[in-house]
Amino acid sequence: MLLKILGRGWLVASFGFLLAPILVVVGASFTSGSLLTFPPEGFSFRWYQEIVGDEKWMAGLTTSLNLAFVSALGSTAAATAAALGIRRLRRGGTATGFLLTLPLAVPKVAVGLALLGLVVAFALNGTMSGLMTAHLIITMPYAFVAVSAGVAQLDRFQEEASRTLGAGPVRTFVMVTLPQLAPGIAAAFLFSTIVSFQEVSVTLFLVGPGTNTLPVRMFSHILDSADPAVASISALVVIATYVLLALFVVVTRRREAAGRKGVAL
Amino acid sequence: MSSIRISRACRSYGSVQAVNDVTLDIHDGEFFTLLGPSGCGKTTLLRSIAGLERLDSGRIVVGDQDLARVPVHRRPLGMVFQNLALFPHMNVDQNVAYGLRARGVSRAESRARTADALDMVALGGLGRRQVAELSGGQQQRVALARALVTEPRVLLLDEPLSALDLQLRQQMQVELKRLQQRVGTTFVFVTHDQDEAMAMSDRIAVMNGGRVEQVGTPDELYQRPASRFVADFVGDSNLLDGVADAQNGKPTLVGAGLSACLPRSVPPGQQVTLCVRPESISVDAAAPDHDCRVRGLVTASVYRGSSVRLFVASEADFEFLVDVATAHGGVPVGSTVELSWRSRDSWAVTENVPSDDGMALH
Numbered sequence: 257m258l259l260k261i262l263g264r265g266w267l268v269a270s271f272g273f274l275l276a277p278i279l280v281v282v283g284a285s286f287t288s289g290s291l292l293t294f295p296p297e298g299f300s301f302r303w304y305q306e307i308v309g310d311e312k313w314m315a316g317l318t319t320s321l322n323l324a325f326v327s328a329l330g331s332t333a334a335a336t337a338a339a340l341g342i343r344r345l346r347r348g349g350t351a352t353g354f355l356l357t358l359p360l361a362v363p364k365v366a367v368g369l370a371l372l373g374l375v376v377a378f379a380l381n382g383t384m385s386g387l388m389t390a391h392l393i394i395t396m397p398y399a400f401v402a403v404s405a406g407v408a409q410l411d412r413f414q415e416e417a418s419r420t421l422g423a424g425p426v427r428t429f430v431m432v433t434l435p436q437l438a439p440g441i442a443a444a445f446l447f448s449t450i451v452s453f454q455e456v457s458v459t460l461f462l463v464g465p466g467t468n469t470l471p472v473r474m475f476s477h478i479l480d481s482a483d484p485a486v487a488s489i490s491a492l493v494v495i496a497t498y499v500l501l502a503l504f505v506v507v508t509r510r511r512e513a514a515g516r517k518g519v520a521l
Numbered sequence: 522m523s524s525i526r527i528s529r530a531c532r533s534y535g536s537v538q539a540v541n542d543v544t545l546d547i548h549d550g551e552f553f554t555l556l557g558p559s560g561c562g563k564t565t566l567l568r569s570i571a572g573l574e575r576l577d578s579g580r581i582v583v584g585d586q587d588l589a590r591v592p593v594h595r596r597p598l599g600m601v602f603q604n605l606a607l608f609p610h611m612n613v614d615q616n617v618a619y620g621l622r623a624r625g626v627s628r629a630e631s632r633a634r635t636a637d638a639l640d641m642v643a644l645g646g647l648g649r650r651q652v653a654e655l656s657g658g659q660q661q662r663v664a665l666a667r668a669l670v671t672e673p674r675v676l677l678l679d680e681p682l683s684a685l686d687l688q689l690r691q692q693m694q695v696e697l698k699r700l701q702q703r704v705g706t707t708f709v710f711v712t713h714d715q716d717e718a719m720a721m722s723d724r725i726a727v728m729n730g731g732r733v734e735q736v737g738t739p740d741e742l743y744q745r746p747a748s749r750f751v752a753d754f755v756g757d758s759n760l761l762d763g764v765a766d767a768q769n770g771k772p773t774l775v776g777a778g779l780s781a782c783l784p785r786s787v788p789p790g791q792q793v794t795l796c797v798r799p800e801s802i803s804v805d806a807a808a809p810d811h812d813c814r815v816r817g818l819v820t821a822s823v824y825r826g827s828s829v830r831l832f833v834a835s836e837a838d839f840e841f842l843v844d845v846a847t848a849h850g851g852v853p854v855g856s857t858v859e860l861s862w863r864s865r866d867s868w869a870v871t872e873n874v875p876s877d878d879g880m881a882l883h
Binding site for chain 2: 418420421422432436
């Protein structure tokens with residue numbers, strides 16, 4: 257009994273530790289004062305109105321969403337192709353997979369510097385194409401890990417069964433392989449989007465005047481001012497991300513539950 | 522008429538000859554089984570027929586079509602997989618209709634044929650169910666319906682019953698055999714279970730180390746095994762290894778610490794294995810025509826319902842398996858008995874030297 261209470265307490269404390277900074281930001285965003293403080297002075301939506309009305313923030317948001325969508329689409333497609341390709345390798349599959357996830361272990365600053373060199377070499381510095389290329393490369397390992405988990409679950413015999421039933425390779429892929437890979441592909445897209453959307457350190461090297469992303473704008477904003485606008489934006493981004501993740505969990509849970517119910521019957 | 526003709530098929534993986542110079546003729550409408558221990562090449566051979574594996578050399582002809590350049594999805598075959606490989610994201614109807622739709626059959630016609638196929642396997646009305654909601658036996662039948670609905674020339678089955686428990690497996694064996702007789706499709710069935718093979722097959726090819734050891738009806742394999750391996754693998758038997766000799770003008774085997782009459786003449790000096798089935802041996806009941814006799818000590822006795830299996834050690838320490846009818850009465854463990862049999866109830870196997878009496882490999 258005591259152990260159970262202690263365990264519960266530990267759990268609550270852990271989550272508290274993880275979530276406290278976020279609560280501070282969200283709390284601070286409702287201040288009515290003009291300085292970033294906690295606890296907030298009074299309560300108002302002043303800073304939310306401020307950011308919504310500000311062209312600078314909205315442009316940043318548009319840039320970030322575009323960037324996240326396009327790079328997530330690209331990296332998910334590439335990761336899916338890579339994971340399926342690796343499955344077909346006779347040997348070296350594990351090594352190739354490891355290689356694809358290796359960028360996760362490289363310091364972001366080094367990646368940023370390297371990508372800057374690359375982007376400059378192709379005269380893409382400061383352009384949206386350059387940023388998209390960079391984000392595609394950054395998000396690819398995340399997408400790859402997510403899709404690989406799905407690919408590992410695929411049953412080779414189902415694809416063979418499809419072939420023996422008269423379906424060619426394309427029909428087999430569309431009707432049998434892809435539907436079973438859907439949750440993994442969705443997860444890959446979701447993670448890529450989130451990673452791209454909140455990426456700062458690499459992006460800092462690559463943005464130009466017309467391509468400032470939202471997080472980069474936030475970063476430069478707090479460098480020279482202390483108003484709570486950044487807190488309001490952060491709060492919005494955090495909430496949007498959590499809603500997205502929660503939706504994903506609910507949907508996959510429902511799929512799993514449907515599967516389990518079937519087996520039990 | 523032959524349904525499948527396999528000639529000189531070879532396939533190796535590295536240094537392992539998985540399929541080694543196999544030639545087979547499978548007849549139209551036949552229930553044909555590839556039987557052998559794991560790793561004998563039976564599954565590789567089956568998958569080569571389906572086109573899921575490539576042969577290094579050799580030909581496979583179905584009907585009058587050489588399959589060498591025909592891709593998997595254009596072959597006139599159906600296949601049932603070991604794990605069934607039903608599509609979990611489709612319901613029963615969609616699973617069964619899959620092959621029809623893939624082959625361009627119209628929606629209306631495929632609906633009707635799907636319903637017929639499900640009726641055929643006694644699953645009528647369950648089309649809307651999810652695959653996961655069905656029992657193991659029902660899933661088995663969905664896999665059969667799915668493979669048969671396209672009316673393939675040949676149905677390939679890769680140990681589809683191995684995941685079932687014994688009782689259900691025996692029930693499915695009978696169902697499968699009945700189904701095959703009703704639809705008249707050629708079945709090529711792969712199994713390592715000799716009981717299963719014997720129960721269902723019209724003919725069986727026994728495979729070992731990538732080669733076909735013998736092709737024959739279950740009765741031929743049991744009564745007249747072509748090799749020591751077949752005699753050992755198909756059914757229980759007492760295998761006495763020795764050298765042929767002639768004593769008192771009669772062909773005799775000398776070895777295993779005894780000399781026993783051979784059922785046919787074998788050139789003296791030749792290696793020979795005498796195969797005596799446990800039910801051919803009498804205990805302490807030698808009739809005048811029992812020309813083979815040996816004394817032994819009963820070391821164990823196992824009750825098996827209609828019969829009792831005795832383990833009898835001869836003086837040379839060869840362990841005989843003997844089945845006696847339960848009605849015969851018990852034989853106490855530790856007693857000394859006389860075993861006897863008619864040489865014509867036994868079978869002599871001379872390895873690698875085909876003779877004229879049923880020994881020739883297919």
